[in-house]
Amino acid sequence: MSNIVKNNPVVKAILSSSRILVLLVLVIFFTAVTKGTFFSYKNLVNILYSVSLIGIMICGACFAVLLGGIDRTVSGNAALSGAIVAMTILRGGVGGGNVALAICLGLGAGILSGLIHGLILSRFNIPAFLLTLATNEILYGFVQLVTSNTLIYVNGCTLMDYIGQKRWLGIPIPVYIMLVCILFAYIILNHTVYGRQVYSVGGNRQSSELSGVPTRRVILIAYIISGFMGALAGFVLSSMNQQASAGQAKNYENNVLAAIVVGGVSMRGGSGSIQNAILGAFLIGVIENGMNLMGVPAIYKDMAKGIIIIVAVAMDMATQPGTPLYNFMKRFKKKAA
Amino acid sequence: MSEKNEVLFEMKNIEKIFAHVHALDHVNFDVRKGEVHALLGENGAGKSTLIKILTGVYTKDGGEIFMNGKEIEINSRDDAADAGIAVIFQELSLVPTLSVYQNILLGKEKSKFGFISDKAERNEIQALIDHYGFPVKANDIVETLSVAQKQMVEILKALATDAKLIIMDEPTASLSSRESELLYKIINQLRDKGVSIIYISHRLEEVFNLSDRITILRDGKNAGVIEKEDIVPSEVVKMMIGKEISESTASRELHTSDAEVELAVKNLTHLGYYYDVNFEVKKGEVLVLTGLVGSGRTEVIRSIYGADPFDKGEIIFEGKSIKPTIKKSVANGFGLIPEDRRTQGFSPLLSITGNVAITSYDKIAKGGFVNKADEDKLGHKAVQLTDLRPANPNVKVGDLSGGNQQKAVLGKWLTRDLKVILIDEPTVGIDIGAKDEIYNIIESLSAQGVAVLMVSSDIAEVLRVAHRILVMREGRIIKEFNHGVATQEDILLASSGFVNEKEAA
Numbered sequence: 007m008s009n010i011v012k013n014n015p016v017v018k019a020i021l022s023s024s025r026i027l028v029l030l031v032l033v034i035f036f037t038a039v040t041k042g043t044f045f046s047y048k049n050l051v052n053i054l055y056s057v058s059l060i061g062i063m064i065c066g067a068c069f070a071v072l073l074g075g076i077d078r079t080v081s082g083n084a085a086l087s088g089a090i091v092a093m094t095i096l097r098g099g100v101g102g103g104n105v106a107l108a109i110c111l112g113l114g115a116g117i118l119s120g121l122i123h124g125l126i127l128s129r130f131n132i133p134a135f136l137l138t139l140a141t142n143e144i145l146y147g148f149v150q151l152v153t154s155n156t157l158i159y160v161n162g163c164t165l166m167d168y169i170g171q172k173r174w175l176g177i178p179i180p181v182y183i184m185l186v187c188i189l190f191a192y193i194i195l196n197h198t199v200y201g202r203q204v205y206s207v208g209g210n211r212q213s214s215e216l217s218g219v220p221t222r223r224v225i226l227i228a229y230i231i232s233g234f235m236g237a238l239a240g241f242v243l244s245s246m247n248q249q250a251s252a253g254q255a256k257n258y259e260n261n262v263l264a265a266i267v268v269g270g271v272s273m274r275g276g277s278g279s280i281q282n283a284i285l286g287a288f289l290i291g292v293i294e295n296g297m298n299l300m301g302v303p304a305i306y307k308d309m310a311k312g313i314i315i316i317v318a319v320a321m322d323m324a325t326q327p328g329t330p331l332y333n334f335m336k337r338f339k340k341k342a343a
Numbered sequence: 344m345s346e347k348n349e350v351l352f353e354m355k356n357i358e359k360i361f362a363h364v365h366a367l368d369h370v371n372f373d374v375r376k377g378e379v380h381a382l383l384g385e386n387g388a389g390k391s392t393l394i395k396i397l398t399g400v401y402t403k404d405g406g407e408i409f410m411n412g413k414e415i416e417i418n419s420r421d422d423a424a425d426a427g428i429a430v431i432f433q434e435l436s437l438v439p440t441l442s443v444y445q446n447i448l449l450g451k452e453k454s455k456f457g458f459i460s461d462k463a464e465r466n467e468i469q470a471l472i473d474h475y476g477f478p479v480k481a482n483d484i485v486e487t488l489s490v491a492q493k494q495m496v497e498i499l500k501a502l503a504t505d506a507k508l509i510i511m512d513e514p515t516a517s518l519s520s521r522e523s524e525l526l527y528k529i530i531n532q533l534r535d536k537g538v539s540i541i542y543i544s545h546r547l548e549e550v551f552n553l554s555d556r557i558t559i560l561r562d563g564k565n566a567g568v569i570e571k572e573d574i575v576p577s578e579v580v581k582m583m584i585g586k587e588i589s590e591s592t593a594s595r596e597l598h599t600s601d602a603e604v605e606l607a608v609k610n611l612t613h614l615g616y617y618y619d620v621n622f623e624v625k626k627g628e629v630l631v632l633t634g635l636v637g638s639g640r641t642e643v644i645r646s647i648y649g650a651d652p653f654d655k656g657e658i659i660f661e662g663k664s665i666k667p668t669i670k671k672s673v674a675n676g677f678g679l680i681p682e683d684r685r686t687q688g689f690s691p692l693l694s695i696t697g698n699v700a701i702t703s704y705d706k707i708a709k710g711g712f713v714n715k716a717d718e719d720k721l722g723h724k725a726v727q728l729t730d731l732r733p734a735n736p737n738v739k740v741g742d743l744s745g746g747n748q749q750k751a752v753l754g755k756w757l758t759r760d761l762k763v764i765l766i767d768e769p770t771v772g773i774d775i776g777a778k779d780e781i782y783n784i785i786e787s788l789s790a791q792g793v794a795v796l797m798v799s800s801d802i803a804e805v806l807r808v809a810h811r812i813l814v815m816r817e818g819r820i821i822k823e824f825n826h827g828v829a830t831q832e833d834i835l836l837a838s839s840g841f842v843n844e845k846e847a848a
Contacts, residue, residue: 199704206701209690217702218673276692
């Protein structure tokens with residue numbers, strides 16, 4: 007490779023990020039096996055569309071993970087928000103004022119849920135995994151209460167139809183919503199004091215506290231953002247489906263966490279980026295879509311997803327000093343040399 | 344009596360060399376049967392090296408080791424255990440959720456076809472406990488026990504393997520005084536049963552009370568062996584230190600003796616930690632709180648900073664009584680260099696800039712947004728002010744050496760307009776060169792008029808940087824020395840609750 011190509015910033019970025027490289031290889035592979043179907047405009051838009059919901063949730067859950075916590079309630083918040091929006095519209099009609107009220111109530115429920123989680127997790131030493139595992143079940147209980155455990159159809163709501171059906175430049179609206187969320191998370195994490203505080207608290211809460219960082223407030227805000235993003239995803243999901251149900255978005259939290267881990271965000275907190283977490287979502291999305299096109303049975307798709315997660319975690323461990331895998335690689339490299 | 348004086352264990356002419364440094368130079372050391380033998384020496388005198396050789400962590404470079412008169416080789420921990428030598432670890436190595444007897448027999452369970460007779464094990468261990476008269480039960484779950492009781496389980500673990508020589512390294516460091524008393528009783532009981540104990544402690548008072556004999560090391564050499572009846576505290580201390588250190592740094596005087604008081608505390612009390620603490624720190628003054636670990640020094644400065652509460656008394660900053668919180672303290676121009684930099688001082692994954700800037704966003708951020716150029720300026724400033732190496736503010740602090748990590752922590756505060764800096768054990772685990780640089784930083788802060796309140800156990804360090812020294816003991820200030828007046832001996836004796844006879848006379 008000539009130096010001009012090597013020094014090109016885009017080429018550099020691709021070569022330095024193993025994830026982009028893997029993504030590229032996968033795209034070429036699937037394009038080849040599907041004789042080009044994979045790389046068609048229609049299919050690429052499909053991938054974008056299928057990743058958009060998870061992408062929105064990642065923009066919230068990522069904050070919790072960067073703080074060394076975890077938020078499994080993104081799915082519960084989404085389901086609850088979708089259900090509240092649908093019920094409010096069902097009861098009060100599709101008038102503009104009522105739709106606005108519905109959205110406020112739906113997103114408000116997510117913010118409230120985040121506030122409660124944030125208050126608990128910033129003040130008490132409870133593992134976030136356990137708390138949100140439990141409260142996610144409670145949230146799904148609320149969803150059943152709101153929907154009376156039935157499927158609720160929303161018909162004739164202009165805004166939801168617009169979000170669910172309309173395309174700009176051939177690309178569905180949810181993709182744009184995801185992009186706005188990514189931009190929001192990116193700016194917060196990279197250009198604000200709050201973002202710096204998130205990385206600092208995630209890296210060492212005690213030292214941050216002694217440096218004057220309001221650690222409790224930092225944690226509280228993270229879960230509020232996560233609650234909001236979950237609720238927003240729920241509203242978008244209901245718009246896509248024109249309906250809400252007691253089981254909607256179930257298990258999405260696992261896909262969200264899988265994407266974050268595949269994206270190389272450390273589960274111990276303090277390192278990782280929103281770009282890479284989203285990249286993780288695309289890696290998983292591309293594999294799912296590619297295998298769909300190839301006609302691979304569902305069981306093998308799940309297995310492949312599991313293997314991808316293991317490989318991603320192994321790749322991260324191999325670059326972190328002190329882990330057995332790192333030591334192994336070092337010995338391996340020495341032998342090779 | 345003849346049996347009592349029988350030598351159990353002997354080390355002769357032990358040598359250990361690390362990269363041309365003679366860590367142990369022909370050291371002799373012996374322990375009799377049923378004897379408590381203390382090993383004394385300052386940090387770096389060779390105590391831990393000697394212990395590591397006799398427990399198989401290091402191998403000796405020269406000399407001989409005898410057990411019961413027979414020469415033995417100790418090349419591994421297993422060799423040491425086979426010889427009947429056991430260490431009571433400072434960091435307790437027990438499984439908290441298991442019972443006492445399960446812990447004691449861990450890895451040594453006797454099984455028949457893979458099955459264990461629980462009852463037989465329990466009874467066996469209860470018999471062992473009864474034999475030595477320890478206040479624990481075989482059935483107790485370890486996590487419900489006090490620290491002292493956990494130590495007893497560690498001791499029982501050693502005894503269960505027929506250990507004849509038990510090494511206790513700072514066993515009372517984390518014990519309350521009542522728990523310590525309990526441990527002393529246990530030690531005496533063990534001695535009466537014929538167990539030999541090597542005892543290491545910074546607390547001279549307990550060493551003098553417990554020991555049958557004391558071996559003193561200095562600079563890797565034998566400095567003396569003293570029988571119980573010949574112990575004179577000030578003589579022992581002199582042997583540990585060597586020649587009396589003259590006030591080598593007395594030249595550095597406080598030019599601001601008429602400076603105004605920046606910080607004062609009056610009758611400050613945090614029940615259970617410290618009581619009726621009074622002192623003033625002037626602008627540009629370096630006041631050092633010294634004494635033993637656990638004497639309440641760290642707790643005092645944490646209360647002043649607002650990181651811990653206090654019960655009674657007053658904290659006065661620039662003439663006004665304040666109720667500190669960390670946020671207010673930072674805004675007031677306070678800074679804290681915490682006791683354990685790894686857990687409290689920095690975020691290892693963040694760069695030097697990332698760590699330094701976190702204290703200063705009140706100054707450099709606009710409307711909640713950060714400006715990368717301003718942050719970088721701050722990072723460079725910190726690197727420059729502390730002479731950090733590598734001189735690259737983008738390096739992760741976790742990748743730096745201990746001394747440079749501490750400089751990064753200092754950089755957090757040096758880049759701000761400081762009025763008071765609270766520094767807790769700044770040079771623990773730092774090499775000599777970096778230590779000196781940190782002292783220079785402290786001195787330059789003092790020269791700029793910053794009030795420095797420092798906690799340190801390193802007496803050479805205390806003498807080097809302090810304008811004034813307060814000695815704390817069991818939560819109270821018991822002695823004050825002005826600069827150039829105190830010697831190492833004075834401070835060591837005061838910390839342990841002794842009066843220097845010279846002075847008393």
